[in-house]
Amino acid sequence: MNIIELNNLTKNYNGVPAVKQLNLVVPEGQVFAFLGSNGAGKTTTMKMMTGQMKPTEGKVLFYGRDIWSDREARKLAGYVPDVPLLHEGLTGREMLRFVGALYGKTTDLQQQVDKILNQLELEDKADQLIKEYSLGMKRKISIGCSLIHQPKILLLDEVTNGLDPKATREVKDYILSFAKRDGGTVFLTTHVLSIVEELADQIIILDKGVIKMSGSLDELREMRGRNESRLEDIFLSAVE
């Protein structure tokens, strides 16, 4: 089943196209990487997928449901923005409870908070104020906030930005367990190509609002005609 579908997704700013008739599908359990140079249209696409910006044309479907005509469908996804949006005066645990309450979760909220703190290995710091957290911990609690309503889809915008190797490893491990162990579906943007090589089942290279290449890493290598190609070489040849 296709979990995410973008159909002819288009965004114009003041008549100038930033994303042009984007079509793609993401099957269940896949990690899907959305790559592009600065200004390619990744953030614009992510905003249309998270309900922050209305498309000029086209549709975003989660599990076949149009997130712009069926707003409840947005709850099928959890979103982690590139800059963590957190209340620094709360503890990590309070932040998770707060987001849970916003989603109207009451019955099993405490259990869900404990589960997330455990999964993200944040139990030790759960009762410390967020303003005392490192960036890695803030990113992890931001991921936790996106999971509180138990989404089937994770939308991750530059989620490893500024993280040290250990925190990066932990976030990568979490992404893999969400997709490969729990059967979730991940759509991520990043400029770190080694992360894509390691995690992604499917890769899209976007340039000036249009898809230049798409496929698995092996398929992209075949398209380029050289099996030994690194993603960096493939990317640079696609966007030049």
Ligand SMILES: Nc1ncnc2c1ncn2[C@@H]1O[C@H](COP(=O)(O)OP(=O)(O)OP(=O)(O)O)[C@@H](O)[C@H]1O
């Ligand atoms: N609010 C806006 N008003 C007008 N133009 C915009 C707006 N937001 C983005 N753009 C333009 O749309 C195009 C795509 O921008 P977008 O931010 O989506 O790219 P991006 O791939 O996310 O880039 P980056 O990797 O630098 O974050 C760019 O030409 C940008 O200048």
